[in-house]
Amino acid sequence: MSDMQPDEKITMQGSGDVTVQPLPRSMPKVPGTSDDGTLIEDPSLRAPLVLGERSFNDVTNIVCGYAEAPIPKIWLTLFTITSSIAAVGTGMILYLIITGVGVWGLNNQVDWAWDITNFVFWIGIGHAGTLISAILCLLKQNWRTAVNRSAEAMTIFAVVCAGIFPGIHVGRVWFAWFLAPVPNSNAIWPNFRSPLLWDVFAVSTYATVSLLFWYMGMIPDLATLRDRAAARLHRGVSREFKVPMPIGSGLPLAFMPRPDAIRMFIYGVASLGWRFSSRHWHRYEKAYLMLAGISTPLVLSVHSIVSFDFATSVIPGWHTTIFPPYFVAGAVFGGFAMVLLLLIPLRVVLPNFSDLLTLRHLENMAKILLLTGTMVGFAYSMEFFIAWYGANQYEFAVFANNRVNPAEAPYWWAYWTMITCNVLFPQLFWKRSFRQNPLVIWIVALAVTIGMWFERFVIIVTSIHRAFLPGEWQMFFPTWVDILTFVGSCGIFMTLFLLFLKFLPVFALAEVKVVMPQSHTDDHH
Amino acid sequence: MSMFTTITNAAADYFPMLLHKSSPRFVTASGKPVYGIVAEFDETPKVFKAAQHVRDAGYTRWDVHSPFPIHDMEEAMGIKGTKLPLMAGAAAIAGVATAAALQWGTSFVLYPTVVQGKPFEAWQPFVPIMFELGVLFTAFMCIFGMLALNGLPRWHHPLFSHDRFMRVGNDRFFIVIEATDPDFDPAKVKKLLEDAGGKHITLLEDAD
Numbered sequence: 001m002s003d004m005q006p007d008e009k010i011t012m013q014g015s016g017d018v019t020v021q022p023l024p025r026s027m028p029k030v031p032g033t034s035d036d037g038t039l040i041e042d043p044s045l046r047a048p049l050v051l052g053e054r055s056f057n058d059v060t061n062i063v064c065g066y067a068e069a070p071i072p073k074i075w076l077t078l079f080t081i082t083s084s085i086a087a088v089g090t091g092m093i094l095y096l097i098i099t100g101v102g103v104w105g106l107n108n109q110v111d112w113a114w115d116i117t118n119f120v121f122w123i124g125i126g127h128a129g130t131l132i133s134a135i136l137c138l139l140k141q142n143w144r145t146a147v148n149r150s151a152e153a154m155t156i157f158a159v160v161c162a163g164i165f166p167g168i169h170v171g172r173v174w175f176a177w178f179l180a181p182v183p184n185s186n187a188i189w190p191n192f193r194s195p196l197l198w199d200v201f202a203v204s205t206y207a208t209v210s211l212l213f214w215y216m217g218m219i220p221d222l223a224t225l226r227d228r229a230a231a232r233l234h235r236g237v238s239r240e241f242k243v244p245m246p247i248g249s250g251l252p253l254a255f256m257p258r259p260d261a262i263r264m265f266i267y268g269v270a271s272l273g274w275r276f277s278s279r280h281w282h283r284y285e286k287a288y289l290m291l292a293g294i295s296t297p298l299v300l301s302v303h304s305i306v307s308f309d310f311a312t313s314v315i316p317g318w319h320t321t322i323f324p325p326y327f328v329a330g331a332v333f334g335g336f337a338m339v340l341l342l343l344i345p346l347r348v349v350l351p352n353f354s355d356l357l358t359l360r361h362l363e364n365m366a367k368i369l370l371l372t373g374t375m376v377g378f379a380y381s382m383e384f385f386i387a388w389y390g391a392n393q394y395e396f397a398v399f400a401n402n403r404v405n406p407a408e409a410p411y412w413w414a415y416w417t418m419i420t421c422n423v424l425f426p427q428l429f430w431k432r433s434f435r436q437n438p439l440v441i442w443i444v445a446l447a448v449t450i451g452m453w454f455e456r457f458v459i460i461v462t463s464i465h466r467a468f469l470p471g472e473w474q475m476f477f478p479t480w481v482d483i484l485t486f487v488g489s490c491g492i493f494m495t496l497f498l499l500f501l502k503f504l505p506v507f508a509l510a511e512v513k514v515v516m517p518q519s520h521t522d523d524h525h
Numbered sequence: 526m527s528m529f530t531t532i533t534n535a536a537a538d539y540f541p542m543l544l545h546k547s548s549p550r551f552v553t554a555s556g557k558p559v560y561g562i563v564a565e566f567d568e569t570p571k572v573f574k575a576a577q578h579v580r581d582a583g584y585t586r587w588d589v590h591s592p593f594p595i596h597d598m599e600e601a602m603g604i605k606g607t608k609l610p611l612m613a614g615a616a617a618i619a620g621v622a623t624a625a626a627l628q629w630g631t632s633f634v635l636y637p638t639v640v641q642g643k644p645f646e647a648w649q650p651f652v653p654i655m656f657e658l659g660v661l662f663t664a665f666m667c668i669f670g671m672l673a674l675n676g677l678p679r680w681h682h683p684l685f686s687h688d689r690f691m692r693v694g695n696d697r698f699f700i701v702i703e704a705t706d707p708d709f710d711p712a713k714v715k716k717l718l719e720d721a722g723g724k725h726i727t728l729l730e731d732a733d
Contacts (some may be wrong), residue, residue: 191632191638192654197654203662231692232686278589279675285594286609298660301660510592513592
């Protein structure tokens with residue numbers, strides 16, 4: 001037995017006022033240019049991944065500051081708009097369920113249109129997150145730490161939007177449980193030989209694994225938020241609870257607990273008691289690596305299986321072997337475009353965001369857009385070539401008469417919008433100054449997002465609106481319900497993304513710290 | 526460490542009330558058991574070197590806490606490999622087997638159906654779901670297996686009552702040597718951590 005006194009209680013010190021963002025660095029680094037110092041062309045030099053010579057404490061303050069600051073008015077405005085749009089979309093879904101699929105513009109010939117277009121569009125967007133966290137992790141691309149968290153969040157939200165459409169397009173929505181692997185009342189099981197059922201398994205596995213991957217990555221950062229809330233309560237610098245108001249200052253509610261007390265509880269439960277132990281980190285990193293290893297084939301399999309929905313049918317324009325790789329390249333393309341579309345405005349809006357998401361990160365993603373856009377362009381031309389070379393007149397007619405030729409194809413404008421947005425726009429990135437300019441990248445990303453929606457529309461509607469017998473030919477026209485359902489899904493997506501921006505760590509804090517020079521174990525910083 | 530102690534240690538994290546606690550070897554003046562001694566470091570190279578010192582001194586029940594995973598720390602601490610990959614491999618096999626049983630069992634045994642003229646014995650259409658369930662089970666094992674091996678989730682830990690430890694998620698590093706270590710001797714541990722460059726060396730009580 002030995003008696004020892006604990007050291008006298010030591011007060012928290014040195015972390016300053018934790019909700020205050022560090023001072024912005026002077027921009028730009030090279031005067032007279034937009035160069036922030038990361039656009040080094042010399043391969044012997046390594047561009048910094050975090051700018052402004054930030055310390056660990058600065059990075060923590062920057063990232064946690066977004067989640068801890070009082071709700072900004074602009075956020076409240078945007079949230080009001082997007083959640084209203086989401087409510088309209090939800091209303092449309094309710095209207096569809098009550099009334100029936102007749103409220104959509106579908107007809108006997110075009111029985112898949114905007115519903116499946118939207119499904120493939122959203123599930124495609126949901127590919128960038130896992131690609132960044134899995135494939136770029138295996139390839140040891142350290143720059144991914146700047147975007148992986150927000151891209152993974154975007155993945156989850158896109159999959160949420162995607163999941164709506166197959167559920168509601170079945171007509172009698174109360175039979176959607178037929179998708180699940182359970183026998184129906186005649187003891188007949190779902191058809192496991194159908195790609196539609198593979199799709200159910202692929203998408204639900206993808207949603208589950210992406211969600212777990214995202215959550216596991218957030219556990220340490222949630223623990224950081226927990227500890228900071230606890231520290232503020234401990235030091236008595238915690239704010240009162242105030243309801244944010246669109247005009248003027250917030251409305252104080254004295255009976256509510258302090259926001260930090262709520263944070264400490266919610267982040268505390270969500271961080272599962274993480275205590276940053278190295279023995280835990282060891283298993284955590286192993287688990288992360290294995291997840292990256294299995295997510296890589298998973299992300300490739302999901303869009304391949306989505307493409308089987310089309311490719312295993314005998315409809316000209318769908319029945320092609322190029323579909324799986326073509327869909328995967330398109331998904332990565334569309335996903336990265338959405339990441340850029342969302343993150344580039346944040347560099348302007350959020351303080352110090354551009355320290356962590358530098359011009360070089362944008363340039364790298366622009367290069368990926370160029371690569372995948374060119375792959376998609378190659379797939380478009382290869383599809384056309386095979387349609388001609390295969391000498392199947394129906395297949396050739398789908399391309400020439402239903403898509404390309406303005407004189408013959410009523411949907412020619414959709415096809416040429418797709419070609420312009422997906423193939424031509426990314427070619428701008430061959431020029432260095434374009435792929436280093438955030439505005440140009442943002443415009444191209446917007447074009448690609450539009451183009452990728454049109455790609456799915458072209459594949460689905462132009463292939464089936466004219467079947468083998470001209471007597472069956474019919475056009476598809478969307479109704480207002482079609483349009484508002486799609487707009488509503490965008491509202492759901494943006495609402496979820498805004499909630500993420502405000503309440504969760506937007507950057508993977510622990511991973512960003514790993515790529516900072518102070519994390520090295522030798523003394524040479 | 527015997528198999529039995531491994532199991533009881535793991536169980537102690539989940540069902541502490543079921544285990545008879547042996548009386549602690551060290552208590553504070555107020556009679557509370559000692560959890561361990563913690564030292565703080567402010568830079569990565571310092572904590573890395575200190576970890577090597579503690580490892581070389583032969584301690585076994587100790588830990589390094591850092592805001593991010595430090596490269597090569599498992600070597601500096603002498604952590605042996607984890608069983609997680611083996612567990613994940615077993616989960617992968619279980620997932621593939623489940624998918625195989627589900628698909629063959631239902632469309633071959635329970636209600637044999639010919640759909641689209643595809644033969645019963647064709648295994649090819651079952652591959653995608655076998656792959657997907659294999660991935661799903663592996664992912665579950667990776668995450669929940671990792672948490673279980675780490676003894677998480679848990680509500681509280683003696684370290685959380687240490688005020689300075691609130692900065693571990695920000696920019697501070699901590700080494701803690703637990704009182705359950707067979708070589709634990711408060712004076713020696715304190716000396717070791719001081720020599721290794723640790724600051725704010727504190728004795729922690731186990732609140733329970």
